[in-house]
Amino acid sequence: MQLLLRRFKLLAITYYPRVQILGLVILSGMPARIFPFGEMMLPIVVGCTCYWTLFKPELLPLWSIAALYLLMDILEGFPLGLSVFLILLLVLSIRAFQKRLVRQGFSLTWVAFSIAITGYYAAMTGLLWAINGQMTPWQGLTLQWGFGIGVYPLVHSWCTHIQRALPAQWGRR
Amino acid sequence: MLGGAFLLVAMSAQDTVVIRNLRAALTDVVTPVMSAVTRPADAISEGAVWLQEMVDLRAENARLRAQNAELLHWQAAAREMQVENSSLRNLLSFSQDVGISYVSGRIVTGNNGPFTRSALVNVGSSDGINRYQPVVTEKGLAGRIMETGYHSARVLLLTDINSHIPVMTEHTRERGILSGNNTDTLTLNHLPDDSKAAMGERVVTAGDGGVLPAGIPVGVITATENGQTHVKPLAEDGRMEYVSVIQYQF
Numbered sequence: 001m002q003l004l005l006r007r008f009k010l011l012a013i014t015y016y017p018r019v020q021i022l023g024l025v026i027l028s029g030m031p032a033r034i035f036p037f038g039e040m041m042l043p044i045v046v047g048c049t050c051y052w053t054l055f056k057p058e059l060l061p062l063w064s065i066a067a068l069y070l071l072m073d074i075l076e077g078f079p080l081g082l083s084v085f086l087i088l089l090l091v092l093s094i095r096a097f098q099k100r101l102v103r104q105g106f107s108l109t110w111v112a113f114s115i116a117i118t119g120y121y122a123a124m125t126g127l128l129w130a131i132n133g134q135m136t137p138w139q140g141l142t143l144q145w146g147f148g149i150g151v152y153p154l155v156h157s158w159c160t161h162i163q164r165a166l167p168a169q170w171g172r173r
Numbered sequence: 174m175l176g177g178a179f180l181l182v183a184m185s186a187q188d189t190v191v192i193r194n195l196r197a198a199l200t201d202v203v204t205p206v207m208s209a210v211t212r213p214a215d216a217i218s219e220g221a222v223w224l225q226e227m228v229d230l231r232a233e234n235a236r237l238r239a240q241n242a243e244l245l246h247w248q249a250a251a252r253e254m255q256v257e258n259s260s261l262r263n264l265l266s267f268s269q270d271v272g273i274s275y276v277s278g279r280i281v282t283g284n285n286g287p288f289t290r291s292a293l294v295n296v297g298s299s300d301g302i303n304r305y306q307p308v309v310t311e312k313g314l315a316g317r318i319m320e321t322g323y324h325s326a327r328v329l330l331l332t333d334i335n336s337h338i339p340v341m342t343e344h345t346r347e348r349g350i351l352s353g354n355n356t357d358t359l360t361l362n363h364l365p366d367d368s369k370a371a372m373g374e375r376v377v378t379a380g381d382g383g384v385l386p387a388g389i390p391v392g393v394i395t396a397t398e399n400g401q402t403h404v405k406p407l408a409e410d411g412r413m414e415y416v417s418v419i420q421y422q423f
Binding site: 026028029030031032033034035038039042062063066070071074075076077078079080081082084085088089092124125127128130131132134136137139140141143144 | 174175177178179180181182184185186192195196199200203207210211214215218280281282283284285286287288289290291292293327334335354355356412413414
């Protein structure tokens with residue numbers, strides 16, 4: 001029984017970031033009659049991805065990020081591969097600076113995330129403009145981008161709380 | 174992996190058959206899962222609506238009685254017009270060239286974000302659904318089919334920035350193009366310069382180009398400012414659960 005419980009814990013720890021992001025991606029694709037905040041989930045998904053990439057990159061391999069964001073492309077109706085391309089670009093950038101960023105305090109992490117999500121939204125708007133030939137209206141875009149920056153402290157605190165709740169098992173496989 | 178993703182985006186932008194088929198296959202996998210996920214949530218929300226209806230039963234009954242009396246009056250008028258219409262058709266030897274049938278489906282995913290406005294329905298090519306077929310709710314036009322899988326289809330909602338449909342105003346019969354802009358309001362463009370379209374007037378499909386049948390209610394004019402006419406769609410994106418796809422042969 002104890003062995004089973006340990007195995008379950010290990011599984012939960014290993015897969016938690018992926019399951020968390022999967023849940024959020026599914027929520028983002030829910031019809032508004034069921035979940036009216038779906039349109040605000042995108043920056044939370046990006047926030048969680050950035051957090052785990054920065055603090056526990058081994059729990060979020062690139063292939064799983066690609067698969068999760070491909071699902072997002074299908075649910076959101078984006079051109080296939082758009083979210084995958086942008087998030088991989090973002091994740092690889094974070095990984096390049098990971099050693100330096102991980103030692104910084106929360107304020108600097110927040111600033112770094114704000115820059116990252118600004119780049120993500122700017123690139124997405126630009127690519128969609130190139131594909132559709134029409135500019136995304138700025139009102140909704142600004143609201144979602146602003147919400148993404150504003151909500152990051154909560155996302156950070158949520159993920160940190162989970163990370164601290166399962167301390168002893170980290171890294172053990 | 175990054176290069177592969179970029180290649181995928183580039184191919185998506187070209188809207189190639191390979192990408193369309195890949196997308197259709199993937200939506201066929203995702204749709205049953207999302208359908209299963211949304212069922213319990215829908216059941217709970219239906220339960221809440223049922224309870225609310227029980228509370229409002231008396232008031233609802235009185236309202237329906239009044240509405241019934243009014244509808245009976247309209248029924249009499251419609252019968253009279255039907256007879257008149259039929260005799261006029263006979264007089265003109267008018268041949269009906271439009272065949273319409275419906276396939277109903279359930280919305281399993283919806284997206285009302287700033288980038289795209291679309292939804293997935295759980296009916297597809299196996300049910301006879303084809304690209305560009307109109308999708309309606311009980312209130313009016315909701316959008317058009319843009320992709321079809323075997324068991325699923327993607328609806329491009331009227332509010333999406335890529336949606337442009339020929340419409341006309343119901344009373345003044347002025348034609349224009351109704352465009353979405355990823356917000357909850359639509360813009361009516363290309364109306365005549367001396368347009369008499371007023372606030373509160375309904376907008377219906379014009380039937381131009383043969384893609385959409387004429388006369389489907391689309392929305393109501395809510396404002397005219399700076400030469401732009403704004404229309405509120407009758408079918409609310411977020412509230413739709415069941416929709417019908419019109420199988421229309423021009």
